[in-house]
Amino acid sequence: MSASFIEAMTAAAAQRPNALLTVASDVRPCTTRLAEVVAAGQRMGTRMIAAGILPGDIIGCMLANWREWLVVAVAAAHAGAVMLPIVTIYGAKELGFILRQSGAKWLFTPDSFRNIDYSAVVAGCGELSGLERHIVTGPAFEALESEGAISQPVDVNPEDLALLVFTSGTTADPKGVMHSAQGLLAELETMRLMRGGSDDDAVISPWPPGHVAGALSMYRYLCQGSPLVLMDQWDAALAARLVEQYRVTSSSGTPFHLSGMLAAAEANGHDLSSLRQYLVGAAPVPASLIEACQRRGLAVYHCYGSSEHPTVTSGVVDDPLDKQLHTEGRAIIGSEMRFVDDDGNDVPAGEEGEICTRGPELFMGYLDPVLNEAAFLPGGWYRSGDIGRLDAEGFLLITDRKKDIIIRGGENISSKEVEAVLLGLDAVADAAVVATPDERMGEIVRACIVLSSGASLSLDDIRDHFSAAGIAKQKTPERLSIIDELPRNASGKVLKHALRNCS
Incomplete structure (x- = not known):
């Protein structure tokens, strides 16, 4: 056992x-x-x-x-x-x-x-x-x-x-x-094998431990004894100094973390040569960022996972550059993937479908058992809610999100939750929330609002309302679009893709 x-x-x-x-x-x-x-x-x-x-x-x-x-x-x-x-x-x-x-x-x-x-x-x-x-x-x-x-x-x-x-x-x-x-010890052991290197290699983690990525960094130290450098608040200049001071060899984070650290190192003259590999997840990664790292000799690759299945796929340092740039890597040891249509039937090989996963690291289920029926297919396959496909070499490409979430600096934000809070404002007749691109955070929250008759609304009004409601600051909308009506299909569903494309 x-x-x-x-x-x-x-x-x-x-x-x-x-x-x-x-x-x-x-x-x-x-x-x-x-x-x-x-x-x-x-x-x-x-x-x-x-x-x-x-x-x-x-x-x-x-x-x-x-x-x-x-x-x-x-x-x-x-x-x-x-x-x-x-x-x-x-x-x-x-x-x-x-x-x-x-x-x-x-x-x-x-x-x-x-x-x-x-x-x-x-x-x-x-x-x-x-x-x-x-x-x-x-x-x-x-x-x-x-x-x-x-x-x-x-x-x-x-x-x-x-x-x-x-x-x-x-x-x-x-x-x-x-x-x-x-399950989590299997995840730690698999990632240790894929990382290679020495058990003495130091890691720096920017992930808050309230999330599974941050928690796993902590358990890696406790259960494997790999040296660990922590910061309780992200500071790119401090991160660059710590990498130099402790000869950190690997790290992970979002494009926001990586780009900030590289810029700070250049501005302050810190030596990042010990940093050999960087695992990027939780947000889309600009190709220009990975190419800049390649010029420094820093291998940067993507991974794909979730709180429910922490790592499904991952790149490795030896992957071809085009795979590091444009894919989420291949399935890690023991993980399996299927791609299905809306009815849960497998789509033909190479075609897009909802990503379903299995593996030793997969969660046991939700605490609220009501959520499990919709989350799993027969055989224990977890429905990720993400859309993707495999290329001819078995590398994963994510093409869309079935789930309606916003990923702000690696933090998943529920659109439904934000919309419910917005609808508590008297000035709001109708509301929808979408992601909007942001150079620093990857994505931020944009509120698309239909005003009540004669009402007005500002971002300051929204901030005050969210603060009074006790909602975490990162969920508060940072962009506001006032529109005449929300675009909907014949069944009344809001067409989020149309909102994402409007200003």
Whole structure:
């Protein structure tokens, strides 16, 4: 049987106790080693057990890219509990929904971070009958990880739920995506084999750990002992300096992260020669950016995945340039793909269809079982909602999105959720939300509004409304188009493609 998370973590700490963790932060900077992090987590997990945390209980962790996030992850694994990472910028509306649907017993947050008072956010969530403890960073947190005895870890099945990640996806409410330790450890091992290089190669991660990509970067350190450099806020100039200082060899991010780091390195004279490969996902990648990297000797390639199936395809450093430029790579070890029509029937080879996937890394299903019927075809094939095809060499090309999402700087934003908030404005008679291209973020939210009779509306009005509603800032529209009516087809469905093409 495969290992559980705590078995993988303790094995990694024994084999690579001095694996370096560096946290670049104005709030909680840290330099430490893997053995220290795992031991602190084991002590915290021991105290969780003593406090009544049972196997399968949910532990919410609304922390940034800090050492403390890693400690909580170890503690949850030690107690046989389920780790629930939560995006730090979520407001009371999103957080309240996640805590209520998950039934989280404990919640870890900062006291404050980036001008957010987390006690106020939790207070604004309303009734949280299942939440027993809210622990903030500082003395309360430190008491849970302080020196003391370490109990035996709780024995759990690696196939059981171990990580619960909420993603907004395409519905108005977030969806709870369930992963087992077995699945995520398979993902980590596959990517280790595909990366090549040495286990001593340092990685820098810009991904917030509330998302599956960020969480996997953290678990890679905990379960494999690869040196890790973290930032709690993206700063391109700092990233370039850290790559030079720690001789970082690989990273991942969006075009926004990569282009910003390259520009900062050039402006400030930082040496990025140690950086050999960069995995780009979550947003369309300009060919000019990859070509600029090629001139530097930096191999940049795409990947394709989701919260539900973290990596389906990936490029590798040896792929031909045209494949790195224009495809999402080939299926990773163990992953399978099918391409189907609207009725779930396979389309002819090489033709476009909805991408359906299977593999060891595939999630266990949604926390809300009602969502599973539409998400899977018989045989356990996950319907991604994306449209694509394979070329003659087996490389994946994404040609469209069936899902109605906006990908802003790697963050999935539900159009339906934003539209529902807009319709709460008296000035709005009708509303639709679409992605609009943005050089910095890849895509941003554009609101197409039909005004109520005699009304007026500005972006400032919209910002104030979203702030009052407790909605995360990145979901707030940044472009506004006032139109006479929304284009619809004969059945009344809004024609989003027509809106994307208008100013």
